[in-house]
Amino acid sequence: MNVFEAVKQSVTTRQAAEHFGIRVGRNEMCVCPFHADKHPSMKVDRRFHCFGCQADGDVIDFVSRLEAVSPKEAALMLAQAFSVPYEDKEPPRRRKPRQETPEQQFRRMERYCFRVLCEYRNQLGRWKRDYAPKAPEDDWNPLFVEALQKQDYVDYLLDTLLSPDMEERAALIASYGKEVRTIERRMAELEAGAAAGRDGGHRSRAAAPERP
Missing domain, CATH: 1.10.1200 (Non-ribosomal Peptide Synthetase Peptidyl Carrier Protein; Chain A)
Structure with a gap:
């Protein structure tokens, strides 16, 4: 199972949102980080959908957009953060710490x-x-x-x-x-x-x- 499939099966968007410091209510609603949202208009469970700006997608899409990284980088970030095992056909390489722009x-x-x-x-x-x-x-x-x-x-x-x-x-x-x-x-x-x-x-x- 590659990293994309493994992450999507193991991590929900709600878990990812909370990991990155977004507070989610009991009704699975939170303030949307993708537009100027004063009141919770985004629903996060396994996927995410904002009823305000219509942002929508899975957990990898969410982190990719939130952190301004590629889907592959987002998937690897999530695999590391949540200790998700996956098969990687590429030889292991020491990755340099990603510097924020x-x-x-x-x-x-x-x-x-x-x-x-x-x-x-x-x-x-x-x-x-x-x-x-x-x-x-x-x-x-x-x-x-x-x-x-x-x-x-x-x-x-x-x-x-x-x-x-x-x-x-x-x-x-x-x-x-x-x-x-x-x-x-x-x-x-x-x-x-x-x-x-x-x-x-x-x-x-x-x-x-x-x-x-």
Whole structure:
């Protein structure tokens, strides 16, 4: 079985998307990396299809387009990433590490910034809804305050990333790339803290003695 057949049988597009840092929902929908997509419009399972830009294909097509490489390079990348065995009639050769072109680096960083900012924007919306004070005398939760302060700012950054002016997008990435990484780390820490709290509450309830 050659590398194309082996990869297509062993790896789904959803697995590949998640491997490359794309968050996929339970409904198998994700933000499309191939067009300016603010809301999840791509379905990824064994294949992929975007209901917005109509991008469509199998897992090799997906990685080839995502990483701007040939289908053969995409298949080999997937075989290595997911330890997929295959028959190769070519004699083994030591392959030099593939160097990203400046354009590939820019596209990768652009997709990363857009993904993180979309997730942060959605999180701000949840905080604004869930932590809104119930009465005028209630103290304001810091996450509610953050949502009020940051929503317009994040919308501005996302609108800039959707700009047709590549120089404007590149300037934003150069200026705010570090801040986007900080946002991603903070969201991960908050999620980990929330998960730990849920687990701790579950263990406390499980360990509580029954009342006579």
